[in-house]
Amino acid sequence: MSYIRLVFTLDLFGDKKTGMMRNTLRRLPLYAQIKSVLIRRIVDGEWQANQALPSEWELAAELDVSQGTVRKALGELVTQGVLYRRQGRGTFVAEVASDWGAGYLVTPGLLNEKPDELVLELLGCSRGNAPDEVAQVLGLRRGAPVIRVRQLWRLSGLAVALDDAYLPAEPFDGLDARSIRQCGGGVYVTLQRRFGVRLRVTGEQLRAVMLGREDAAMLGVAPDQPVLSQLRVSATMEGEPLEWRQRICLTDSLAFTTGRQP
Amino acid sequence: MSYIRLVFTLDLFGDKKTGMMRNTLRRLPLYAQIKSVLIRRIVDGEWQANQALPSEWELAAELDVSQGTVRKALGELVTQGVLYRRQGRGTFVAEVASDWGAGYLVTPGLLNEKPDELVLELLGCSRGNAPDEVAQVLGLRRGAPVIRVRQLWRLSGLAVALDDAYLPAEPFDGLDARSIRQCGGGVYVTLQRRFGVRLRVTGEQLRAVMLGREDAAMLGVAPDQPVLSQLRVSATMEGEPLEWRQRICLTDSLAFTTGRQP
């Protein structure tokens, strides 16, 4: 519409008349640029969770690309879990990912797909220095200031998992137990609402270890039993790692499935 | 070209002239039907592993659909891991999935992406009756005849995992230790080569358990240590479950990552 918008569009997308990108300007495919624009606008709060985006045709007109290109961009965001689609209704912003992450707990045996009803409980939020491993993964200097968040997961009252998350302190100045509780207890929800940062899981490792005395006390179970140790790194949509998290998960009565919740 | 081909095409795809499917004939989208045709031809051995398919345009002409539709079908098969693409070269049939499956072992810490060099060793292949859980998952009657395959995984000589796989005996009559060894020791490779069945993992569960005495002996390690217990069900491309597999995985020096190998 405006001059600003016109300049912006030309700069970002190149020559539209031909339907092709100018080679000199080309960095990313059009649909990838559309993705970035949409992510930016979602993170900036232009559309809230479970709210519908403009239709594919409206977005196409607004962004001055074809509907197919918008569709491709939306499709990738759906795959990434940022959006979801409902035929005949529209495209919607997904809820921020749960702190639990992909996968879910089910009764062992692979048939009963009982979705979990996990309850998250914040144990504490403190400041400290980054352990070497955390610093390395998050790209911080040794001993850099970090925020440590400890959480407990309960399934129908019983403790089933214990989380230990580290975030760089610098970009998250106001993050404390109160603000996390205010947002419902989840780190990801809090980062989204308070800092406009939307994280996604980028790496995960699993091991079987013996439950230590301290963790056992936190969980209220006997020590010296085998537990699933889950290591996870999450990053911004742009790929910058911002969270290192370790989880101890009891799997004596529940099994951990990989993949998304159905 | 021929009469047979014409009838086949019309029956399968409906009215091509309009570019739309006739409502009366419609069951699946065109691209999904193309997928089925391609899977059939791949499983039938029309193209071998790492061999190029005809180009998208050739397939489009042959199947009497547009290149875009072929592309969408190929794209989903790439996502499923059946095919892979190389820009400027072509679309190729992927190797049959390894018995190891998705995920891989790495040194703990999430940074070193050292791909594994796992060696598979066949311990035995015997016939027996399906345990109840296996029968239930595979849709067999209680005590139905099954084939049990035991395998050992080694990483630079050291045993790291122990597999216990069950398959229904009926469709796999000639399957024995000799034929599996002949195909390199993998169950999936053997099923593909000898029976034209291509399996894909459809479900996976993980738990932490204590290593039992017998399994410890098989692995040549001390019992009473925590190990990762992995339960997996695999099915044909059409979705019929055909394999139940349990794995014991040592994770004291190696961590198990989720997701595909990079």
Place this chain on the structure above:
DNA sequence: CAGTGGTCTAGACCACTCG
């Protein structure tokens, strides 16, 4: 250089949802 996958457009119709 020819051939391949990768991107993009414009236009069309279908299937679903909801008022």
Place this chain on the structure above:
DNA sequence: GAGTGGTCTAGACCACTGA
């Protein structure tokens, strides 16, 4: 019935590969 996502086509150009 209007509006949305879902599918399909035809045609074009780009970027990469390998002979």
